[in-house]
Each structure stands twice: as C-alpha cells, then as structure tokens.
Amino acid sequence: MEKVFGRSKGLSGTPFSFCPGCTHGIIMRLIAEVLEELDIIEETIGVSPVGCSGFCQDFFTCDFVSGAHGRAQAIGNGIKRALPDKIVFTYQGDGDIAGIGTQHAIHTAARGEKITSIMVNNALYGMTGGQMAPTTLKGMKTTTTPYGREVEVYGYPIDLPKIIAALDGAVYVASVSVDTPKNVLQTKKAIKKAFRVQQAGLGFALVSVLSTCPTNWGLSPQESLKWLRENMMPFYAMGELKATEEVKNL
C-alpha cells in the first residue's frame, strides 16, 4: 500500500501545543505542505509573534525569528529587504495583526513589502484567557465583555482583509476558513498562491483564515466549527478579496 496522506517534511516531529480541536494545527499543516510542494523549506524564514501562534517556530523545519507582540511584519520586512532571495512569511493571530500590530499591517501593505502574512482569526485573544479583540463580533461574549460586545461602549469589529485590500501595495488578499474539508483545500490553494506571489516578487499578500478557539468560546471542537460557520462567516467578507491581473496569471 502506498502512503497517500502523512506528515509533511515542513513539520518538525514536535506535537502541537494547542488545545484539542484548535484549528491552528490545520493551518500550520497547510503552510508546511505548501513549503514542501514549492520546494522552499530551505530558503524560507518565518516570523512568529506573541500569542498561541508564537509557538510556531517549534513546529516547522524552516528557519524562524520570534518578534515582539504585533511586530512580526516589521521584522519580516527587514529580513526581506536585507535578504531579498529568501521567502519570508509571518504567522499572526487576529489580536496581533489587527489589534496590537495594526499600523505594521497597514504600512506593510501600503509599501507593498514583498512578504506573505497569514492571519489566524478566532475573534479574541486566545492565549491570555479569551479577552475581547478588535475582531470580536458584535454581541459576542468574552472574558472582558461578559454581557456581549456592546458597540456603544467597545466599538465595532474590524475586518482587516477588507482594509488591506483597499491599499495598492497589496496584490493578493484572501479570506478563507477551515471549517469543512472543502474549505481546508481552498485555504491551501490561497496560501499557495500567497507564497507564489512572493516568489514572483509582485507585492504584499495576506491570507486571513477564520479559526476556532474551543477553550475560550466554551464549546466543543465540533460546536466551534458550527459557531464559526453561523456567526463569523456571515460577518467577515469571504473569498478572494483582491487579486491583481498579474496574480491571476500566475
């Protein structure tokens, strides 16, 4: 019998440190598979931020640099400018890229930095105990909004990919999900495209992936995927939000 599915060479043997059912693991597997398929594991440098996603240097076989909270893109931009032949990607949570690091996200896109960013959006700060993030949905209960997010007090959620798509330097922006096998395969396609955009040197690419946080949402892994489908997918703009002509021809 032939092996048709197994662990990618892009993943180290370390078991993921995430809670059971957390979809971080699916997204990391997809990145590892894309790095292997494009044969760029050796020349890739990842940048990890702070948060649950900050553990990711342990799980990949490519090189990694750890950044301060929200600053992964600033570090990634520096690496890419100093070593333009390398493939540089950042792997950030929503609180990191859309909250603490918003200015870096916007200016990285505005300058058209030739890096790839993967944003993992679970609508709250997961690692620190489930506090409200800028991406928390209206009415959503978190540990700091126990009665639900009231927009009169806490404002409205941010849909970062939409903001980034409006900037000229960003050439590829996609918002995808990992709630069903079909969507997982679509996510892989989007991540692969984002890396190919960088290989072709076209500009900044962002892939936002809707993810779950069963522990802080207080739901089972199965219920979490259902909650994501019913609440997050209708609110966030989904699909390829921006792909320039050059990207489409890749």
Next chain:
Amino acid sequence: MAKVKVLSQYCKCCQLCIEVCPQGGLKVGDKTNARGYNTVVPVNEEKCTGCTLCAIMCPDVAIEVYK
C-alpha cells in the same frame, strides 16, 4: 482497500475525524497516550475508502492514510 493509521502520540481526541468520516470508520479508543489523551482508533476497517477527509480535518496531523 485503504487503511487509516492514527499516530497516537499526536492525537488529542478532539473527535473532528469521527465527525467527518462518511463510513463511521473511527471511534474513541480505551488507551491513553503519554500526554493523557484517549486516542482515536479505526473501526470497520474494511469500509475505509481512503478519502482522507479525516486526515484533512485533523488539527494535530495525527492521521496517515494508505491506499
């Protein structure tokens, strides 16, 4: 003829694979791994079609599929 192998050292028993398998080919086993999680084991092995849906949804990359 296809076969699913669960790498028990990685499994955290989130049961997303059980939910997604169209053949009912996986269940929670009796044994725990070194990290204290009950691990998933294959059942009805003759029914497995090797569709890889379980492996696609596994958040811990704990499933290998052979065909």
